[in-house]
Amino acid sequence: MGPGILTGFQKTWQVRTERPVSYDIVCRHDLFHPDNDALLVTQDNRGGSRRFVVVDSQILVHYGAAIENYFKANNIDACLHSFDAGESNKSVEQYLAVLEGLDAFPINRRNEPIIAIGGGVVTDLVGFVASSWRRGVPHINVPTTLMGYVDAAIGVKTGINFKHHKNRLGSFSAPERVLLDHTFFQTLPHRHLLNGVGEILKLAIVKEPELFSTLERHGNDCINAQFQDSTSWEILSVSVESMLAELIPNLFETELARVVDFGHTFSTALEMQDDLDLLHGEAVVIDMLLSCIIAWQRSLLSRPDLDRIFSLVLSLKLRLSSQGLHPDLLMQSLIERQHHRNGVQRVPLPMGIGSYCFVANIGLNDVTQAVIFFKEWLQDNYHEDGS
């Protein structure tokens, strides 16, 4: 049958629809009190009797008995899957391990949501598990770290690392609900508290000048109070609000130029070097400082503003390092981000404190100069022991 005869066989069908996305981010405490139904209600209020619960192993140390008791008291058959957090476990292997746990503990497709209790690694990975299982079952995020609270757990991005690429696999998949309880920070190790401060600082520099001032005045007190005091509550609320204001109108990254990517251009290369042992927020802080230097070199940021940013980082005692800052590697990370941003750099840089712009022409020389400046500054001002 020749192509000539086929010219009549033409037809086109168009599929045009929308998928609704709906979830609440709710501040609640005493989540494991037997009378608190926040963890159990489902969207149609008719939750099933089983729950697959992935819990950070450190959280299990502190809250394991309370969690077990909670489900027992509510007649829920719960399977607690312990998860050792850490970037190296944000892996295909652990993704498959959680899926195998789920396979061994059947749940209904709609009214028995998977529950993730832990930091960003746990909620990111479990979100991907939930979005993959039966093409998507509901999940509830309970962030227990500051990083999760203000960033990782409140949006729709799920993911795992692949072949040393940060979050290379994943999905845009909304949780059914996010439960925020800042009392978890009472048992959060100091380093992980500072890790989350990095993301708060990100928003402060490019979007929230008042938050920046608050951090200058009260940041240290909040850290010392493990973010349990009323000023911390204000900081947390402003941070979540500010993050959501960026996320919600662009939930699926239709727009690739995103201010929340500030500090997320060079950081991936740093994070994925196992020997550097950097947490996500720590890598973001270093990236932000390099980006600020580039902004200053381009006269987007004044020298006083640059100094103010560096001073705040110092005063908050955020963990810095000069390790692994090879300009070639940082450029590779930028090129990779360029693929991710569809062929254009779209790097957010601060324009003064509280404002930003996007640039598309950062070159090796910019990066090299920024690294030199940063290393010299570190040598003069920063002592690895935090003193």
Place this chain on the structure above:
Amino acid sequence: MGPGILTGFQKTWQVRTERPVSYDIVCRHDLFHPDNDALLVTQDNRGGSRRFVVVDSQILVHYGAAIENYFKANNIDACLHSFDAGESNKSVEQYLAVLEGLDAFPINRRNEPIIAIGGGVVTDLVGFVASSWRRGVPHINVPTTLMGYVDAAIGVKTGINFKHHKNRLGSFSAPERVLLDHTFFQTLPHRHLLNGVGEILKLAIVKEPELFSTLERHGNDCINAQFQDSTSWEILSVSVESMLAELIPNLFETELARVVDFGHTFSTALEMQDDLDLLHGEAVVIDMLLSCIIAWQRSLLSRPDLDRIFSLVLSLKLRLSSQGLHPDLLMQSLIERQHHRNGVQRVPLPMGIGSYCFVANIGLNDVTQAVIFFKEWLQDNYHEDGS
């Protein structure tokens, strides 16, 4: 800090939005003619210069040189990834292998869509790859089998098998475009042609009485013509149209009672038994016949209609088998489907030819009786050699 003090710390943010879904299903032929841009245009018309193309290895035998020439003539740097189809390769291992191929051949996130050329296994798996990579990059489906054309490639369901569960992992992820070219069937093995007829028959029994009559009158001629004649074109068009009419209003399976699940209740247990060596459509046909018997047992289907269905299956020489029909196993499959349908069976059964209802109370006895009836009928009417 006690819970009493925390009562003031209450706040809720609501996220309410919609994710637009838009794609076209386009009938085109001569897809690999250098002047045909159907494979290359992207949604914004500014396609990049690279394409990652996953091709069924049998298609490569017939069209490999044409495909290579096509991309070369259009100055596209294409990486052809050969894929051996077959249910056993719809696996985590092959999913990861394709992802590794993609990792070695970087593409832009938006304007260099992944292209899947093959049957349902290829388009299902590649769809899941595309939806996972960077949380979703575009992909184009080019079904080369009848099954893909009328069913697997035109919707938004992607998937791979996991732990002997059919399509346990996957996503709802719309292709950027589907290109339908029925001239591929010219080289499609007879068995795979019949495999697709199974899904066409499904729609005919429960939704399209005219299509059922057409199959009775012309089905054999169409099969003999490898679906290249004008009657086949009508059958293909009606089938795609009928399928889309079900899919589009319920693209993400908000409604769990789906008539297109007819024949997909017991079939998964049959398909996943490697030793039975059943194709998807073959398992679906057996499931449909068992379901029709149950419908007849319940007086939903008259004996003449039941006979008409069995006669058509016989006359089309669809491949049948009495192997693996253990009632216990079929019930397990039903229970599994019940989890998938959120705790309720929701099994579609025909009510006469062209209509359907859902039932929720099929028990072991129904299944056992249906298997006995089916095996006896097979013994009296069907000869494994197709005579």
